[in-house]
Amino acid sequence: MTTADLFLWFFAGLIPLAAMAFWLARGRAMAIETGDVRLHSRPGFYGWFSVIWLALPAIAVSFAFSVLHMFGLFTVPGPMLLAATFAAGGAGLWFSLGQIKAEFRARQAVEKVMRGLLLTAATISILTTIGIVLSVIFESIRFFKVIPIWDFITGTQWQPDTAFLIGAGRADEHVAPPLFGSVPIFAGTFMITLIAMLVAVPVGLFSAIYMSEYASHKARGRLKPMLEILAGIPTVVYGFFAAITVSPMIVEIAHSFGYEAAYTNALAPGLIMGIMIIPFMSSLSDDVIRAVPESLRDGALALGTTKAETIRHIVLPAAFPGIVSAFLLAVSRAIGETMIVVMAAGLRPNLTMNPLEGMTTVTVKIVEALTGDQEFDSAFTLSAFALGLVLLIATLILNIISTIVVRKFRQRYE
Template sequence: MTTADIFFWFAAGLLPLAAMAYIISRNRAVAAEKLGARLHSRPGYYGMHGVIGLALPAMAVGLIFSISHIIGLISVPGPMLLATAFAVGVGGFAIALKQIKPEFRARQRVEKMMSLMLLLSATISVLTTIGIVLSVIFESVRFFQVISFWDFVTGTTWQPDTAFLIGAGRDTAGVAPPEFGSVPIFAGTFMITAIAMFVAVPIGLFAAIYMSEYASDAMRNRLKPMLEILAGIPTVVYGFFAAITVSPLIVKAAEAVGLQADFTNALTPGLIMGIMIIPFMSSLSDDVIRAVPQSLRDGSLALGTTKAETIRHIVLPAAMPGIVSAFLLAVSRAVGETMIVVMAAGLRPNLTLNPLEGMTTVTVKIVEALTGDQEFDSAFTLSAFALGLVLLIITLALNIVSSIVVRKFKQRYE
C-alpha cells in the first residue's frame, strides 16, 4: 500500500466517521434537552466536540507514525496504521460522548480548539515562509563559495557554459572561466516589468475609476467580468499571441520609422504582460475605491468641488493603500512571469536600454538552470538559488517601501 493509498483511505474513512460523530453527539444533546436537562451549550457545540474527540486523536496517531517513518524510527504497514488511527479515534469519540452532561462547557472547549487550529494554520504559514527563505539562503551560500558574491551582483556578463567543469572537478586550464554577472538578467527583468506596469497601471486604474465612479451598476456588472476574463487566459496563449502577432507588428512599426527591432524583443512581452495584469489592477482598485465612504464624496461635493476634483483629491488618496496593494500584486505577477518572456523575448542576457532588442528575466534563467542537464551541485544549477535570493531581497525592499507609503496614507485618512 503506497503513501497515496494510505492517505486516501484515511481521508475516506475519517470523513464519514466525523459526520457520524457529529450526528450522534448532537442527537445525544438534543435527547438530553428533551428529557429536561439544562445544557450549558447548544447541541451543535456538542456535535463539534464529538468530531474533535474523534478526528484529533486519529490525526495525531497518523502524524506520529508518519514522522516516525520519515526519520526511519519505525515503519508500520498501511493497514495497521489505518486500524490503529481509527481505533484511537473511536476511543476518543467514546470519551467525548460520555462528557455530554449539563455541566460540561462544550462551547468553550470547541472555541478553544478552533483558536488553536487557527494559530496552527498561521504558524504553518510562517514556518513555510521561513523554510523557503532558509532553503534559498543555504543553496545560495553554496553557490557563493564557488562564485564571488561581488562578481555576481555587479558583473555584466552571463556565460555559465563551462561551469559544469568546476562541479565535476575537471581541469579548467585553457578553458574560459564561467561568468555569472547577473546585471543583464535583472536589467531585463526590470525593463520588461516597467513596460508592463506602464501599460497596466494607467489602463487598470482608469478602468477602475470609471467602473466605480461613472458607470451605472448595470454597466459595471457587464464590464468587470469581461475585464477579469483576461486573468483566466493561459499565459502560453499570451505567449503565442505575442510571438506570432504582436512581435511582427512591432518589427514592422520600427522599420516604418527607421528603427531596427528583433523579433525577440523586450517591448513585446512587456506590452502583453501589461494587458494580462490589467484585471489585477482594475478589479482590486475598483473594490477599494468603492469602499471609500460615500460621506467623503458628499462632503467634498457640498463644498463646491467638481466630481473630477473629488476623485483626484479625496477618493484616490483615501483609497491609496488598496491601490498600492494592487500595484504590488501586479508587479509580483509581472516579475514572476516566464512563458511569455521565453516565447517573445528569448533567452539571451543582454544589457541594453533598447527595448527593441532581445532580453531575458530572472525567472527564465531560474527555470533554465533547474531544468538543464548539469548536476545539482554545479555552479550553473546553484545559480538559480542565488538569482532567487537577490530577487527575494529586492521584493522585500519593495514591500517595505510600499508599507511605509501605505502607513502614511492610513495615518492621514484614519
C-alpha cells in the first residue's frame, strides 16, 4: 500500500466518520433536552465536540507513526496503521458520547480546542519565519568563512568564475581569485526598484484617489476590474513585452537624443515592473482611502474646504498608514521580481548610475547561483545565501523605518 493510498483511505474514512459523529452526538444531545431539562450548550457544540474527539486521536496516532517512520525507528504496515488510527478515533468517539450530559459545557470545550488550533497556526507561521532566517544565517556563515564579509559588502566587482577551485581544494593555483563584491548587484536592485516605484506609486495612488473620490459607482465598477487585470498577467509576458517592445523603443529614443543605450538596460524592466505593480498600489490604496470615515469628509466640506483640499488635508493623512503599507508591499514585489530582469536587463553586474546600461538584481543572482552545475559547498552557491541575508537585513531596516514614520504621523494626526 503506497503513501497515496494511505492518505486516500484515511481521509475517505475519516470524513464520513466525522459527519456521522456530528449527527450522532447532536441527536443524542437533542434527545436529552426535554421540557424540564435544558442543555448548557446548543446541540451543535456537542456534535463538534464528538468530531474533535474522533479526529484528533486519529490524526495524533498517524502523525506519531509518521515521525517514527521518518526517523527510521519503527515502520508500521499500511493496513495496521489505518486500523490503529480508526481504532483511536473510535475510542475518542465513544469517550465523547459518554460526556454528553445536560450539565456538560460543550461550548467551552470546543472553543478551547479552537483557541489551541489558532495558537498552533500562529506558532507555525512564527517558527517558519525563524527557520528561514536561521537557515539563511547558517549558510551565510559558511560563505563568510571563505570570503571575508567586508570584501563581500564593500566589494565593487562580482567575478565568481574561479570559485569552484576553492571547493575543489585548488585555491592555491595560479589563477585569478574569485571576487564576490555585492555592491553592483544591490545597486542594480535599488536602481530598478526605484524606477518601478517612480512609475507605480504616482499612477497607482492617483488612480486610487480617482476611483474612491471622483469616479461614479458605475465607472468604478468598470475601471477597477480592468486595472486589476494587470495583476493577473504572468511575469514572463511582461518580460517578453519589456525585451521585445519597450527596450528597443528606449534604444531608439536614446539614439534620437544622442545617447547610447544597451538593449539590455535597466530602464525597460523598471518601467514594466512599475506597470505590473500598479494594481497592488492602486487596490490597497483605494481600500484604505474608502475606509476613511465619511464624517471626516462631511465635516471638512461643511467648514468650507474644497473637495481637493479635503482629500489633501483630511483623507490622505487619515489613510497614510495604509498607503505606506501598500508602498512596502509594492517595494517587496519589485525587489522579488526575477523574470522581467533576466529577460530585459541581463545578468551582468554593473555598478553605474546610468539606467540605459544593463544591470542585474539580487534575486537574479540568487537563482543563477542555486541553479548552476557547481557543488552546494562551493563559494558561488553559498553566495546566494549571503545575498539573501543582506537583502533580508535591508528589508528589515526599511520596515523599521516605515513603522517609525507611520507611528509618528499617526500620533500627529490623532
